[in-house]
Amino acid sequence: TTEQTTNFKVKILFKETGVEIRPGMSATVDIITNTRTDALTVPYGAIVMRPPATDSLKVGAKDSSGIQAISTESTAGETPDKKTKDQKGVFVIKDSKAKFISVETGIADQKNIEITSGVTAKDSVITGPFKTLRMLKDGEGIKVEKQFKIGVSN
Secondary structure, eight states: OGGGOOOOOOOOOOOSTTOOOOTTOOOOOOOOOOOOSSOEEEEGGGOEEEOOOEEEEEEEEEOTTSOEEEEEEETTSSOOOTTSOOEEEEEEEETTEEEEEEOEEEEEOSSEEEEEESOOTTSOEEOOOHHHHHHOOTTOBOOOSOOOOOEEOO
16 A cells, blocks of 8 residues: 555666656666575564563552552662663574564565574474564463474575
8 A cells, every 4th residue: 555655766877778767657676685596584574573572560559449559660679760761673493382582683675584593494493473473471381383494595
C-alpha cells in the first residue's frame, strides 16, 4: 500500500543510447547499496526486540488497600528505566526450550537480515508471528512444526 512505501528522489544516468524516457514518466529501480558474501542471515520474522532482561521480582508488603508492591531488578542490580534500549535478539532452540540470544545485525534485503554476532549457522532459530515471539519467554517449552536451516548467502 502507499502508506508503507518510502520514496526517495534519485538521479539515474542511462549509459545506453536510444533509451526512450520522457519527462513525467516513472520507473522502478532496484538500487544495491551493499553486498556481502558468506553472510549468516535469518528472516526478519526471527528478530525480536525485548526490554533488557530482569533476573528477579521483589514482592513487597501489601498496603492498606490490599495491593502488593512488585518491583523488578535488572541483572546489574539496577532498576531498568524507560531510557534503556530494547535488546535485539532471536530465540533459538536449546533442549526443546526457547532461549533468547542477543544478536548484532548487519545489512538486509526485503526478506532477510544479516547476523554479525550472537548465533551460528548450527543454531536453530525460531520464527513466527511478531506477537507470538514478543510474548515468548526465555526457557519456555516449544514444539517444532517446521524446521529450516539458517541461511548463508553466497
